[in-house]
Each structure stands twice: as C-alpha cells, then as structure tokens.
Amino acid sequence: MLLKGENIGFRYGKGPWVLKERDITVESGEIVGIMGPSGCGKTTLGRILAGYEKPHEGRVILNEAPLPKKGYNPVQLVFQHPEKAVNGRWHMKDTLNEGWEPNDEVLEALGIEKAWLKRWPNELSGGELQRFCVARALGLQTRFLVADEMTTMLDAITQAQIWHVVLDVAKKQDIGIIVVSHEKHLINRLCDRVIDLSPVKVS
Amino acid sequence: MxxxxxxxxxxxxxxxxxxxxxxxxxxxxxxxxxxxxxxxxxxxxxxxxxxTKGLQQxxxxxxxxxxxxxxxxxxxxxxxxxxxxxxxxxxxxxxxxxxxxxxxxxxxxxxxxxxxxxxxxxxxxxIALVPQSVNYLDPLMRVGKQVRTAVKDGDPIKAQREVFSRYYLKPEVENLFPFQLSGGMARRVLVSTAVVSGxxxxxxxxxxxxxxxxSVKEALKCFRELxxxxxxxxxxxxxxxxxxxxxxxxxxxxxxxxxxxxxxxxxxxxxxxxxxxxxxxxxxxxxxxxxxxxxxxxxxxxxxxxxxxxxxxxxxxxxxxxxxxxxxxxxxxxxxxxxxxx
Amino acid sequence: MMKVIETTTIKTPYLKLNRRQQTIISIILSASFLLMIILGGIFSSNEKIQTYLEMRNLSPSLQHIFGTDWLGRDMFVRTLKGLTLSLGVGMLASASSVIIAVVLGMAAATMGRKVDTFISWLVDLFLSVPHLVALILIAFALGGGIRGVVLGVTLTHWPSLTRVIRAEVMQLRSSEFVEISRQFGKSSWWIATRHILPHLVPQFFVGLVLLFPHAVLHEAAITFLGFGLSPHQPAIGIILSESMRYLSTGMWWLAFFPGLSLLVMVRAFDILGENLCTLMDPYRGHE
Incomplete structure (x- = not known):
C-alpha cells in the first residue's frame, strides 16, 4: 500500500505558500522522517497527508484513490499535546475506545493501567495521556500513522517506551509511519529515510 | 534535610x-x-x-x-x-x-x-517566572512597552533598549506585537522581561x-548570561x-x-x-x-x-x-x- | 524540624467539612429553601389573604410576621404566593430561553454558513430592539397573563446567550479531539451530542442562573406597568408597586419584606446553580 502526496501546495488564507510543489511517498511498513526548522510546513504536510487539511494544489492518494471522506480514516494522526487531543469531559475509557477497542495486549505493552480507564484526563500526566492517544490511533484499519512531534513533550523513558510499542505494532500490522520532528537524534534512530523540508522557494 | x-x-x-x-x-x-x-x-x-468516591476525601x-x-x-x-x-x-x-x-x-x-x-x-x-509561551504576553500591547512596565527603577526606556540589544533584538522589535514575533524572538522577549525586573x-x-x-540555542544563551x-x-x-x-x-x-x-x-x-x-x-x-x-x-x-x-x-x-x-x-x-x- | 509554612493556600474548612460536603450542603440548603417557598405558596390557604378591614396596617408581629397591608391581608402569605409565582415564571422563562439559545447556538455553529448568517441576523435584530419595549409588545400581543409574560421574557432573553454558545461551539469544533473524532468517521450529530454538548453544561447552568433574576425582575416590571399579570394575582411585582404608595405613610414592612425575600430567593437560586456547576465539572470537582 502506498500513501502519496503529489505536487502539494498550501497556504493559510492569502499568505505566502507554506508548501509548494511538494511530493512525498510513503510505503507500508516504511518509517519516514520529516525534519526542518519551525515554520517550514512540516506540521502542515502531516495534517494534509492525514486528511485534516485540504491542499490548495495537488492531491493526496492512498492506494490509487483519494483519502476516504467518510468512515475510519486509514491515515491517523497523533498530536504533540495529548491534553488537547482528549475530551476533558470524558472518562479515559470512552476516549480509548472511540475509534476501536484496543485489546489488553496493546494496553499492557503501552503500560496503560486498568485503573486509569476510570479517570478523568486532568488526573493523568501528559505521558500517560499520550499512551492513550497512541493506542487509540493504532486501530486495525490504520494503514499509516503520522506522528507530529508525538513524544516531544515526554521524558526520554516514556518516549522510548511508546516508540518501541509503535514500531512493534507497525511491523505486525504493516503500518507506514511518518515521523514529524525537529529532534535530529530521534529521527536518526527511528527512520529509514528522512525528508528535509528546507524553506520553500517561491518562483 | x-x-x-x-x-x-x-x-x-x-x-x-x-x-x-x-x-x-x-x-x-x-x-x-x-x-x-x-x-x-x-x-x-x-x-x-x-x-475518591462520593464524599470521601x-x-x-x-x-x-x-x-x-x-x-x-x-x-x-x-x-x-x-x-x-x-x-x-x-x-x-x-x-x-x-x-x-x-x-x-x-x-x-x-x-x-x-x-x-x-x-x-x-x-x-x-523572583520571576519565564513562562512557556508568548500566550503570556499581552497580545494588544507592543512588546517594548510590556518589557518597560517590568522595570523596577531607573529609566524604563533605556533599560528596555539595553536589554534588547543584549539579546540581539533589533530596535524595531520593540514596536512589534507578540503575534509578529517568531518563537525564538518571543522567548528572548520573555527573558528580557525577567531581566529588567532585576x-x-x-x-x-x-x-x-x-x-x-x-532558537533553543538562542534561548539557552539568555539564561546562561543571566x-x-x-x-x-x-x-x-x-x-x-x-x-x-x-x-x-x-x-x-x-x-x-x-x-x-x-x-x-x-x-x-x-x-x-x-x-x-x-x-x-x-x-x-x-x-x-x-x-x-x-x-x-x-x-x-x-x-x-x-x-x-x-x-x-x-x-x-x-x-x-x-x-x-x-x-x-x-x-x-x-x-x-x-x-x-x- | 518540620515546619508548616504559612501560605495563602491553606484554609481550614469551617465546621471541618471538606469542600465537596460543603458543596452538597449548599445545594441541599438552597434547594430546600426554594422548595419550601414553592410548597408554602401552593399549600398556604387563601383565607389569610382575604380582606380583614379590622386588621389593617398592622406592623410585623408574631401573628403576622411580615405585617398586614391596607386591606388587612397577611403580608407573609402574600409574599410567599408572590414568590412562588415569580419563581415559576422565572424558571419557565429562563429555562426556555436557555434551551432556545443552546439549540440556535449549536445550529449556527454546525449547520453551515447560511444558517449561521440567518441566526446571527436574528440575534442582532432582537438585540437592536430595547428589551422592555419588545417585552411589552409581545406580552400585550398575547393578551398579558402568565402566558404572555413567560413568552415575552423568553423571546427577549435568548440572544446574548446564543452568541456565547455559538462562540463556544465554534471553538470546540476546531479542537483537536473533535478533529480526531472526525477521522474515526463519526458523524456530525454524534460529535455534537457526545463531544460538544457535555462542554455546554456550565454555559447552560450559568445562563439559567444569570437569566433567572432578569426574568423575575422583568416579570415584575411589566406587571408593574400593567401589561403583565393581572392585579388579582399576588405577584411580587404587584406587591411592590402597590407598596410604593404606602411607603411615605411609614408602612415600611409592605415593601421591605417582599423585596428582601425576592433578593434572598434569587441568591439561593444563584448558590444552587453555582454549586451544581462545581460538582459536575471534572476540572473543578476536586477543589
């Protein structure tokens, strides 16, 4: 399976082009890093690939077809701040099971305690919440995962823990991963291939 | 202990x-x-x-x-x-x-x-706190003025200009609003506020x-200097x-x-x-x-x-x-x- | 060697109750106070508010704790009946305007640009007409009485809250957890009811609490002006307006007690709403 961004261009309102004529291809099971300084459009590219944003130019193609408009999106995105990515008025169990019902194996691997399921998000720390967000995104229908600074806010141990599980599950379910990050060491450690988004030249 | x-x-x-x-x-x-x-x-x-449950504390x-x-x-x-x-x-x-x-x-x-x-x-x-983000600055006040309000004694304008030049912020920056700053600049402005307060x-x-x-390097340099x-x-x-x-x-x-x-x-x-x-x-x-x-x-x-x-x-x-x-x-x-x- | 630092954060809870117990006690007290007014108003006999000309203008005593008026009617029972009526009208009117505001606010924020423009236009229209004028017109058109007053108050009080709710929903709609929910293929209806509605609960209660005194006072106002409830109904508005004429003769109790009870009732309602809100909010539940 192939996730492809063809000739992608994007800008906010009438502002300068954040992305222009950008091509990207990711295969199943492949781990691709996107690097670059702040404001180079790496987050935007991730959002476009996951269907959160429509490109103004070009298109995103998954397996020879555009991203599905309805139903479960096979390209899932995990954000940087887990506190914002969960509904503060839901118990953690509901959040976890929103997309699919992760089995105990996944929960255990991620170190999610059964007792946490009954808690409110504001009673857990960022590291614990992010484990839920990762479990939530790794559904059986997920084919690609965009990790947008997924572990930037976490300590090194939790970061390593989460990534080891993600890599494991990705291998098992043949998921392709796009790692958006500015941390050089992390990208070097994880990725098969790195795309450097140097500032866009506008003709 | x-x-x-x-x-x-x-x-x-x-x-x-x-x-x-x-x-x-x-x-x-x-x-x-x-x-x-x-x-x-x-x-x-x-x-x-x-x-925990009900009324138990x-x-x-x-x-x-x-x-x-x-x-x-x-x-x-x-x-x-x-x-x-x-x-x-x-x-x-x-x-x-x-x-x-x-x-x-x-x-x-x-x-x-x-x-x-x-x-x-x-x-x-x-005792000053340098907060996490620009969101802690007043979005409707030019940053130069915000830094000046933190000055305890002496000439606020002079103090602010000095601290800006120390942190490599161009003189024009004082007339900008927080949303016009890049991440690294914003951080230096936040540090400046802490500095002028002495x-x-x-x-x-x-x-x-x-x-x-x-930008990380820039921000960290500020703290070392402090x-x-x-x-x-x-x-x-x-x-x-x-x-x-x-x-x-x-x-x-x-x-x-x-x-x-x-x-x-x-x-x-x-x-x-x-x-x-x-x-x-x-x-x-x-x-x-x-x-x-x-x-x-x-x-x-x-x-x-x-x-x-x-x-x-x-x-x-x-x-x-x-x-x-x-x-x-x-x-x-x-x-x-x-x-x-x- | 351990020494407790004196900080602003330490407060010894009075009566050694923890905060949640305090919250619940406040809720029980204010709710039972309101309930007492209602029950008292409904079940107290009409006998005491008949005209007894031999007992006219009595100042407060044990027999008539709020005194009697110029027709010998017991002011305590009149006030109680008046409060019950005001409470009913106020609750009904504020609840229905809050419901209108939630429905329209959600619709404006979720049903596309055309609906949004229309609802915003409607809000502006209602806000551009002075409150009291619109209220009088509506109540008058409906022929006064309770129905007129309730509808009038309802129709004039929804717009500002609608704006607040629209803005809130707009913000929630662009939050990350809603974006994620969409990627799981959840429908707009599912997102609106599961994700967004729970976040509107505080708005709902705050709206209710804020609108309630408005509703009660407006009811009193248009009744006072003669477009509202009929003078035979013992509304607080009527009691107060009648009492004004007797104030100069030194019969202070005619206005003082009904006015004070109105104040206390509004405050009790306020406490009830505030505490319910605290209890239901996961962010504040532990305070």
Whole structure:
C-alpha cells in the first residue's frame, strides 16, 4: 500500500505558500522522517497527508484513490499535546475506545493501567495521556500513522517506551509511519529515510 | 534535610549576594558553593485534596520530602517526566498553587523563610517566572512597552533598549506585537522581561519545546548570561539534552521527589558517573544513547509504593528497598536517594 | 524540624467539612429553601389573604410576621404566593430561553454558513430592539397573563446567550479531539451530542442562573406597568408597586419584606446553580 502526496501546495488564507510543489511517498511498513526548522510546513504536510487539511494544489492518494471522506480514516494522526487531543469531559475509557477497542495486549505493552480507564484526563500526566492517544490511533484499519512531534513533550523513558510499542505494532500490522520532528537524534534512530523540508522557494 | 543541615552553618559567615561582581566565567561551580543559597527548599511536601468516591476525601501527596538549593550565578536544571512535580515546585516557590493544595516543609529565600506574604512581595520582582509561551504576553500591547512596565527603577526606556540589544533584538522589535514575533524572538522577549525586573531568582518553566535547534540555542544563551550576572536560575525541563547544554547541576525528579542531584559533567558516556538507577535509565533511554526503555510507569500520587519510589521498576532492587523511602545522602559531590548507589 | 509554612493556600474548612460536603450542603440548603417557598405558596390557604378591614396596617408581629397591608391581608402569605409565582415564571422563562439559545447556538455553529448568517441576523435584530419595549409588545400581543409574560421574557432573553454558545461551539469544533473524532468517521450529530454538548453544561447552568433574576425582575416590571399579570394575582411585582404608595405613610414592612425575600430567593437560586456547576465539572470537582 502506498500513501502519496503529489505536487502539494498550501497556504493559510492569502499568505505566502507554506508548501509548494511538494511530493512525498510513503510505503507500508516504511518509517519516514520529516525534519526542518519551525515554520517550514512540516506540521502542515502531516495534517494534509492525514486528511485534516485540504491542499490548495495537488492531491493526496492512498492506494490509487483519494483519502476516504467518510468512515475510519486509514491515515491517523497523533498530536504533540495529548491534553488537547482528549475530551476533558470524558472518562479515559470512552476516549480509548472511540475509534476501536484496543485489546489488553496493546494496553499492557503501552503500560496503560486498568485503573486509569476510570479517570478523568486532568488526573493523568501528559505521558500517560499520550499512551492513550497512541493506542487509540493504532486501530486495525490504520494503514499509516503520522506522528507530529508525538513524544516531544515526554521524558526520554516514556518516549522510548511508546516508540518501541509503535514500531512493534507497525511491523505486525504493516503500518507506514511518518515521523514529524525537529529532534535530529530521534529521527536518526527511528527512520529509514528522512525528508528535509528546507524553506520553500517561491518562483 | 540531612544534606542541607551541615552546610548551613558554613554559609552564614559568607558574603551576601549583592557583592558579587559580574563575572564572565562560564561555570564557576566551586565558587558558587560557598555563597549563601538564593533559594533553598527543604523537605517540601505538597498534597492535594481529592475525592475518591462520593464524599470521601483523600490527601494526595504529589511532592514528598523534596530538597533543592540554587546559588547565585548557578543554573540548576530540574529534569523529570510530566507528573513528577517539576512545575508544582515552581508554583510552590512562587506561591501560586491552587486552593486545594497543602504545603509543608521549608522554603528559604536568601536565608530567610519565604512566607506567603513575602512571596507576594517578591513575585515578579525578585523572583520571576519565564513562562512557556508568548500566550503570556499581552497580545494588544507592543512588546517594548510590556518589557518597560517590568522595570523596577531607573529609566524604563533605556533599560528596555539595553536589554534588547543584549539579546540581539533589533530596535524595531520593540514596536512589534507578540503575534509578529517568531518563537525564538518571543522567548528572548520573555527573558528580557525577567531581566529588567532585576530578578535574583529566575524560574524558567519548559522554555524550549517546540523551538528548533537554533532558537533553543538562542534561548539557552539568555539564561546562561543571566546566571553569569549573578542570578540563580531554575530551568525546568523534561528534556535532559536541553538541560545539559547550559546547566551547572541537574536535579532529577521522579514521582514528586528529587532522586538525584548531579553535576552536569556526570551525564556522559554510558552514564557510569550517575548515582541513581532512574537517572541512569533516563540517560540510557535517549535516542542518541541506547533508546532502551524500562518497563512500567511513574507511580500515580494515589498509589505510591511504601519504600523507594523507584522500587517497582528498579533493576537493582533488594528487599530492603521496600522498607522505607531512602534518605537523601551526599555522594561524590552530588545527592542521591538510593541505598545501593555508590 | 518540620515546619508548616504559612501560605495563602491553606484554609481550614469551617465546621471541618471538606469542600465537596460543603458543596452538597449548599445545594441541599438552597434547594430546600426554594422548595419550601414553592410548597408554602401552593399549600398556604387563601383565607389569610382575604380582606380583614379590622386588621389593617398592622406592623410585623408574631401573628403576622411580615405585617398586614391596607386591606388587612397577611403580608407573609402574600409574599410567599408572590414568590412562588415569580419563581415559576422565572424558571419557565429562563429555562426556555436557555434551551432556545443552546439549540440556535449549536445550529449556527454546525449547520453551515447560511444558517449561521440567518441566526446571527436574528440575534442582532432582537438585540437592536430595547428589551422592555419588545417585552411589552409581545406580552400585550398575547393578551398579558402568565402566558404572555413567560413568552415575552423568553423571546427577549435568548440572544446574548446564543452568541456565547455559538462562540463556544465554534471553538470546540476546531479542537483537536473533535478533529480526531472526525477521522474515526463519526458523524456530525454524534460529535455534537457526545463531544460538544457535555462542554455546554456550565454555559447552560450559568445562563439559567444569570437569566433567572432578569426574568423575575422583568416579570415584575411589566406587571408593574400593567401589561403583565393581572392585579388579582399576588405577584411580587404587584406587591411592590402597590407598596410604593404606602411607603411615605411609614408602612415600611409592605415593601421591605417582599423585596428582601425576592433578593434572598434569587441568591439561593444563584448558590444552587453555582454549586451544581462545581460538582459536575471534572476540572473543578476536586477543589
């Protein structure tokens, strides 16, 4: 399976082009890093690939077809701040099971305690919440995962823990991963291939 | 507690921080030790009132017997995962904890107890917080003006221009609004505000996430300069790498207490120089090192183990570990809370 | 050696109750106070508010704790009946305007640009007409009485809250957890009811609490002006307006007690709403 961004261009309102004529291809099971300084459009590219944003130019193609408009999106995105990515008025169990019902194996691997399921998000720390967000995104229908600074806010141990599980599950379910990050060491450690988004030249 | 007590007598004889000359020495750790600590936290505990079910109430201890001290001219990095109590320590020092918190222990600022009255008086003047993001600036006020309002004495305009040129902010910047600043510039503006206020203790809460390498460097340089001018800086971060770049000493937090305080030189190689198994694991888990996680998770405040807080995850565990929380002890120019540490 | 630092954060709870117990006690007290007014108003006999000319203008005593008026009617029972009526009218009117505001606010924020423009236009239209004028017109057109007053108050009080709710929903719609929910293929209806509605609960209660005194006072106002309830109904508005004429003769109790009770009732309602809000909010539940 192939996730492809063809000739992608994007800008906010009438502002300068954040992305222009950008091509990207990711295969199943492949781990691709996107690097670059702040404001180079790496987050935007991730959002476009996951269907959160429509490109103004070009298109995103998954397996020879555009991203599905309805139903479960096979390209899932995990954000940087887990506190914002969960509904503060839901118990953690509901959040976890929103997309699919992760089995105990996944929960255990991620170190999610059964007792946490009954808690409110504001009673857990960022590291614990992010484990839920990762479990939530790794559904059986997920084919690609965009990790947008997924572990930037976490300590090194939790970061390593989460990534080891993600890599494991990705291998098992043949998921392709796009790692958006500015941390050089992390990208070097994880990725098969790195795309450097140097500032866009506008003709 | 036991660590701080013997040192204290010695400190009393020594010079007051006012007399420090502006020094351009990068890491004058040894000189620093002799001065009176700017801030000293002893046996600090913070607990929150929580409701378990219905009307039952429980005291949740989120920080327990925590010790740190920072001397003038020194940067102490506080490193730990989210939920380890780093930010709460900052809030306790500033006196801005929510109303359901109870604080015990001793905080001294320049040798005198820091009471809530004193906190209120010093907050924003002698003790300043450098917050995480531009969102803390007034979005409708030009940044130059905002920095000027923080000036305590002297000519505000002159002070602001001086501090801007010191942090390589062009003169035009003072007329910009916060939304027009880049991440790195915003950070320098925030630091400028702390600088012009003449703060003696600067607490920086996660000043770097989301910044690219160049901006991180810029921001960190600001803090180093502040310290070199005699301020005590507490840098809170979850990221050891950031801390290593500028700190003099690193305090490692775990589950609401300090497990180790180590000079920055000890963080190298395979971490042989480190004292506590948690610090070693943290160091080893970095992507540039082994990227090896350890199993388990930091215990929640509602389910702390009875003995050493790290016992359930520790590889060196023995039956003695679960008996009591290890006392803090001095070890090789640092502090550790582990009975096995050598 | 342990020494408790004196900080602003430590407050010894009075009567050694924890905060949640305090919250619940406040709720019980204010709710039972309101209930007492209602029950008292419904079940107290009409006998005491008949005209007894021999007992005219009595100042407060044990027999008539609020005194009697110029027709010998017991002011306590009149006030009680008046409060019950005001409470009913106020609750009905504020609840229905809050419901209108939630429905329209959600619709404006979720049903596309055309609906949004229309609802915003409607809000502006209602806000551009002075409150009281619109209220009088509506109540008058409906022929006064309880129905007129309730509808009038309802129709004039929804717009400002609608704006607040629209803005809130707009913000929630662009939040990350809603974006994620969409990627799981959840429908707009599912997101609106599961994700967004729970976040509007505080708005709902705050709206109710804020609108209630408005509704009661407006009811009193238009009744006072003669477009509202008929003078035979013992509304607080009528009691107060009648009492004004007798104030100069030194019969202070005619206006003082009914006015004070109105104040206390509004405050009790306020406490009830505030505490319910605290209890239901996961962010504040532990305070």
């Amino acid at each position: 036991s660590l701080a007590a013997p040192l204290k007598k010695e400190k009393k004889k020594l010079i007051k921080p006012k007399q420090i000359e502006v020094q351009k020495i990068m890491k004058p750790v040894k000189d620093i030790k002799k001065l009176q600590a700017t801030i000293e936290v002893q046996d600090l505990s913070v607990s929150f009132i929580q409701y 429980k005291d949740l201890k989120v920080i327990s017997s925590l010790n740190i001290d920072i001397h003038p001219g020194e940067i102490l990095a506080v490193v730990g995962s989210s939920g380890s109590g780093k930010s709460l320590l900052a809030h306790a020092i500033l006196g801005i904890l929510p109303s359901n918190a109870t604080v015990t222990g001793k905080i001294t600022y320049k040798g005198e107890p820091l009471t809530s009255k004193r906190q209120e008086k010093l907050r924003g003047k002698e 703060a003696q203790l600067i607490i920086a809460d996660e000043p770097t996430p989301g910044l690219d390498t160049a 310290a070199d001018h005699g301020a005590a800086v507490m840098l809170i971060s979850h990221d050891i790498e950031t801390a290593l770049k500028i700190a003099d000493r690193i305090a490692v937090f775990y589950a609401g207490t300090t497990v180790e305080v180590a000079p920055v030189e000890d963080f190298k190689g395979k971490g042989e120089g480190l004292r506590h198994p948690y610090s070693k694991a943290l160091w080893g888990a970095l992507p540039q090192n082994d990227f090896m996680p350890i199993a388990g998770f930091q215990p929640l405040p509602s389910a702390l183990p009875p003995g050493c807080l790290f016992e359930p995850r520790c590889s060196m565990v023995t039956p003695d570990c679960s008996k009591a929380q290890p006392e803090a002890r001095t070890l090789r120019n640092g502090m550790v809370r582990c009975i096995h540490a050598t």
